[in-house]
Amino acid sequence: MGRESSMKPNYEILAYITRNKERVLNGSSLVLLADSEESSKEMTVDIAKAMKADVVHLKNGDYMIIRV
Amino acid sequence: MVKIGQQQHILPEEISIIVVAIVVGTLARAWVLKEDYRQYPSYPNGVLINIITGFVAAALGAVALPALMSKNFVAVTFLTLALQQFRDVRKTEKESLSDLEHTEYTYRGSAYIDGIAKTFESRNYIAFITSFFTSLTISILPFNIWINIAGGILVGLAVFFFLKRFTKGKTIGDIAQVKPGKVEVKDSSLYVDGIYVSNLLGTDNAEKLFKEEGMAVVIYPNENHFRINLDNFGQRQAALFEATRALGNKRYNFTRKDYEKGRVVITLVPIKQDIDALIEVVKKCPLLESAKKSHDVMKANLKEEK
Structure with a gap:
């Protein structure tokens, strides 16, 4: 049972915040390197607020800011 | 209808038939309108618009029979206009709700909009058919005009309740x-x-x-x-x-x-x-x-x- 095509969510990754520089790769979205858990949390919340976006906390500790 | 010289005049009985049928048909539209209150994008303007389109639908149903009885068969072709008008009601409602999609908390979705638009169209048919049957009953009853009118209203109500029941959908x-x-x-x-x-x-x-x-x-x-x-x-x-x-x-x-x-x-x-x-x-x-x-x-x- 698929979605209606008119309501297919248009997910867009706005930013990716990580503490592991190995995961900073090329891409269309912004990838930021944080130096601590606290700092990555702060950056995530600030960007998400500014962009009115949602946040996914990945199991590896990284944050992904997406807009649906 | 009576021809005097080149002009056609409507008889008082025909006026009674048309007016009663229009009133019953319009009321039928208004009654089903109340039930749908929460689906309305705009109240009271949306309600007014739909009562007026219901009135037009009822008027078309009311005059169809007198037109036929006066052997004015060409006039009956306006029924095609009725169909066009009802389709336009559906189209307008669809467009209006689709335009509002991005202003609501979440999407209604195309399926829901389609359902609402279909309901709006069918409600106009209810007004049309109710007024048509009211007009038909008043015309064919052989009693005096007041008894005929009462009979027409009763038949109109019966047709309305039948159609309302027939078109009533289920819920979750x-x-x-x-x-x-x-x-x-x-x-x-x-x-x-x-x-x-x-x-x-x-x-x-x-x-x-x-x-x-x-x-x-x-x-x-x-x-x-x-x-x-x-x-x-x-x-x-x-x-x-x-x-x-x-x-x-x-x-x-x-x-x-x-x-x-x-x-x-x-x-x-x-x-x-x-x-x-x-x-x-x-x-x-x-x-x-x-x-x-x-x-x-x-x-x-x-x-x-x-």
Whole structure:
């Protein structure tokens, strides 16, 4: 049972915040390197607020800011 | 109609027939309008527009018979205009609701909009047919005009109630149980009654908000085949839309289906904290015509019974 095509969510990754520089790769979205858990949390919340976006906390500790 | 010289004049009896039929037809439209109140994008202007289009539909139904009886067959071709007008009502409603899609808390969805637009069109047919039968009855009864009018009104009402019953659709509450669901947030993921819903609660604020104010209901289909309706994305979106519309939406709204048992989750952070209202609104959400399937017909076709 698929979605209606008119309501297919248009997910867009706005930013990716990580503490592991190995995961900073090329891409269309912004990838930021944080130096601590606290700092990555702060950056995530600030960007998400500014962009009115949602946040996914990945199991590896990284944050992904997406807009649906 | 009587011809005097080159001019045609309407007889007083014909005026009575037309006026009574128009009034009954317009009232028929107004009565079904009240029932649909929550589907209205705009009140009172939307109501006025629909009463006026109902009046036009009733007028077309009312004059059809007198036109035929005066052997004015060309005049009957305006019935095609009636059909065009009703189709335009549907089209206009569809366009209007589609334009509003981005201003609501969540989407109504194309399936729900299609259902609403179809309902608007069919309600005009109700006005048309009711006034036509009223006019027909008054014309064919052999008694004096007042008895004929009373008879016409009675027949008009009977036709109206029959059509209202015939066009009345089912709701989610007719095919499923709707119960409150337990909201849990584990590792920034949202679960309702153990069903995974979303992992969009990535911040502490989001988790806190959903834990404190999130509300959820779970829809349990009464029969397994009702999942065909309930799993439909348009149907779930319609239920979610009605929930956000009734209670408001502070932040986040999700719908999710559980593949194993066929449960459907509707969850949101509402402005108004009222779980009973949430259950009620989901129960009363109409089953969409586009998602509706006749189980018996499908069974017969699948087995290829002769």
